[in-house]
Amino acid sequence: MELDVRELRNALGRFATGVCLITAVTEEGEALALTANSFSSVSLDPPLVLWNLQNNSEVFGAYSGARNYAINVLAGNQQELSSRYARKGDHLLDPEHFTPGENGGAPIIHDALVSFECSLDATHPGGDHLIIVGRVDAMHVRPEGEPLVFFSGAYRALA
Numbered sequence: 345m346e347l348d349v350r351e352l353r354n355a356l357g358r359f360a361t362g363v364c365l366i367t368a369v370t371e372e373g374e375a376l377a378l379t380a381n382s383f384s385s386v387s388l389d390p391p392l393v394l395w396n397l398q399n400n401s402e403v404f405g406a407y408s409g410a411r412n413y414a415i416n417v418l419a420g421n422q423q424e425l426s427s428r429y430a431r432k433g434d435h436l437l438d439p440e441h442f443t444p445g446e447n448g449g450a451p452i453i454h455d456a457l458v459s460f461e462c463s464l465d466a467t468h469p470g471g472d473h474l475i476i477v478g479r480v481d482a483m484h485v486r487p488e489g490e491p492l493v494f495f496s497g498a499y500r501a502l503a
């Protein structure tokens with residue numbers, strides 16, 4: 345059966361997710377952020393998480409080569425940040441949106457629900473995406489706050 349790509353995208357969108365900003369620092373020292381909802385936990389021991397990066401992203405080289413990065417889970421009132429860092433070719437982080445992390449310096453987004461500081465564990469080819477597996481080195485948890493939810497192509501809040 346030949347699958348229609350748009351129908352597949354719509355079907356996959358029926359799976360509700362949170363929204364993250366993946367942050368890293370380039371070799372030139374520029375802080376980057378990219379909006380992603382492909383984050384998933386993999387393993388508790390060792391502590392591994394993953395996300396998927398589009399092969400045709402303009403920042404593919406920077407993210408696929410980053411030894412350290414952070415996964416920042418956005419709160420319900422951070423939709424503007426999600427839209428801002430999903431703009432094509434526009435991933436330079438505004439200094440007022442973050443502080444450098446302690447493990448490897450990946451940017452920690454202010455007021456995220458949780459930020460995971462990761463070091464690269466492995467990458468795996470995944471069709472038109474690259475699967476990036478990271479080891480969690482440190483966590484910054486904000487115990488309060490509601491998540492930003494993405495469902496059927498739109499932002500939602502928990503009812």
Ligand SMILES: Cc1cc2nc3c(=O)[nH]c(=O)nc-3n(C[C@H](O)[C@H](O)[C@H](O)COP(=O)(O)O)c2cc1C
Binds near residue numbers: 433
């Ligand atoms: C809710 C949402 C989730 C996204 N999830 C991912 C993702 O998991 N992986 C990814 O590479 N891009 C994802 N994107 C797309 C990127 O945020 C961004 O739009 C894209 O990388 C822009 O192209 P560029 O990388 O060439 O600048 C997502 C966008 C939105 C709005």
